[in-house]
Amino acid sequence: AKVKLVSGIQDSWVAFTYEAAEAVLKDERFVKNPRAVFPDVSEHELMPITHSMLFADPPDHRRLRSLVQRGFTPKMIQRLQGRIEEIAKIQVEQMKGKETVDLIADYAFPIPIIVICELLGVPPEDRLDFQRWSNSMVEINDDPSFYEQVEAHMKEFQLYIEQLLAEKRIHPQDDLLSELIRAEEDGDKLSVQELYGAIMLMIVAGHETTVNLIANGMLALFTHPEQLKKLKESPSLIDGAIEEILRFNGPVEFSTDRYAKESFTFMGKQLQKGDHVLVSLASADHDPAVFSEPDKLVITREKSPHLAFGKGIHYCLGAPLARLEGKIAIQTLLNTFPEIQINTALANLEWRQSFVIRGLKEPA
Ligand code: HEM
Structure with a gap:
């Protein structure tokens, strides 16, 4: 398919098999920074997030990742366990006594948001704004006015981060944002644009x-339901269940x-410098050459190199x-509400329109 993402792109390729995806x-x-192949691309065409590690080569x-990595070592994450359990408990307490709840809005959404906001040192009360801004970055829409809205949201997001940074510079705290500001103030480790990109x-x-x-x-x-029953009967299967959920219905x-950094032949295909390449993680994780019965959820799979x-x-x-x-979220939910069921009459089981994210639309 030919798509125009940043000006200059000729062709777009998608890797669907596991072998091609991994390769x-x-x-x-295959580089991530559009500036590496399109030196003339204007900043205006790119979002501020393109100054982050995810768009860097x-x-x-290495420099950008190692700065953030300090706040994400497996040891540090393990230390968060008690706090995550506490947050999950608070959320289930609020759901008790209700006949139906909106599992996304009342449970799945608040837990990771509160955790990441606390880690970064960002007020969790602003989470509805974050949701609006981050939605803008991952959703797609046919309506041309949607992209005007995206631009407006990006401006709001940037302004918000500017104010937040100004405040943190005066009152640094024991959080990842203050740590990143220190790195930026130390001189050449992090530019202001990179600081914005990392936060976004x-x-x-x-x-x-x-x-x-x-x-x-x-x-x-x-x-x-047979897998749900198995998990309820043997809670120790939870780690395997999480891996299988990631494979079966992965969020990305x-x-x-x-982008192809140069012209070369890759798995029999001739690529030109600047060609755009995507990997279908979902398709690779359902490749029958690697996973037997890939379209079945099997929480006891022996090995899952998803x-x-x-x-x-x-x-x-x-990832940790x-x-x-x-x-913690799924365990707490099943322990508290062992009889939990989906209310198919009320649930809106439509997937969101996004290239990157696989997630359900929340009920209007
Ligand atoms: C990168 C998936 C949660 C931070 C990625 C990539 C994937 C991914 C597929 C690589 C994208 C690519 O190569 O094009 C997921 C999934 C998650 C999850 C499935 C949840 C189940 C998180 C969380 C954080 C996070 C909670 C941190 C708050 C990052 C960062 C990168 C990244 C910083 C960029 C790494 C780099 O460029 O070196 N994630 N992610 N992710 N993820 Fe996650």
């Missing part, structure tokens, strides 16, 4: 993914954009956090 993700001839990528990336990653791990996971369990459907968190140098930095949150 693209690991091959550094080595050596910048963390807010978007924290809002659009784990929410769907919890919601897509519960949907997969509801539609495979397509990787982010990559690509839900990507692969290679851009492998998801938040997302796994822990998903595990």
Whole structure:
């Protein structure tokens, strides 16, 4: 398919098989920074988030990732366990006594949002604004006025971050944002644009993914009642269940954009410098060459080399956090409401229109 993402792109390719998907993700001839192949691209065409690690190539990528990585070591994430359990408990308490709840709005959404806001040092009360802004970055729409709205949202988002940073510079705290500001103030480690990019990336990653791990996971369990029963009977299967949910209904459907750094032949296809390449993580994770009965949820699969968190140098930095949150959220829900069922008459089981995110639309 020919699509115009940034001016200059000729062709667009998609890797669908597991073999091709893994090969693209690991091959550094596919670059992430559009400026590397389109030097004339204007800042106006790109979103501020393109100054983050997700859109950077080595050596910048290493520098940007290692600064944020400090706040995301598995040890630090493990320390969050008690706090995540507390947040999940507060949310289930609020649901008790109700006959029906909106599982996304009342449960799946607040947990990861509160966690990421606390980690970053951002007021969780502003979460509806974050939701609006991050939606703008991942949704697609045929309506031309939608893109005017996206631009307006990006301006609001940027203004918000400017104010937040101004405040944090005066009153630094023990949080990731203050840590990043210190790195920026230390001189050449982080430019102001990179600081903005890092904050936007963390807010978007924290809002659009784990929410769907919890919601897509519960949907997969509801539609495979024998697997749900098995999990309730043997709670120790939860780790395998989370991996299988990530494979079966992973929250990230397509990787982010990559570009061929040069012209070369890749798996028999002739690519031109600047060609746009996407990886269908969802399709790779349903490839029968790697997963037997791929369209079935089987929480006891022996081995699952799924690509839900990507692969290679851009492998998801938040994976340990997302796994822990998903595990605690689903466990707490099943322990508190063992008879939980989906109300198909009320549930809006339509998928959102997004290239990147696989998640359900919330009821209007
Ligand atoms: C990168 C998936 C949760 C932070 C990625 C990538 C995927 C992914 C597929 C690589 C994209 C590519 O190569 O094009 C997921 C899934 C999540 C999740 C499925 C939840 C279940 C999170 C969370 C955070 C996070 C909670 C942190 C708050 C990041 C960052 C990157 C990333 C910073 C960029 C890494 C880099 O470029 O080096 N994620 N993510 N993710 N994710 Fe996640």
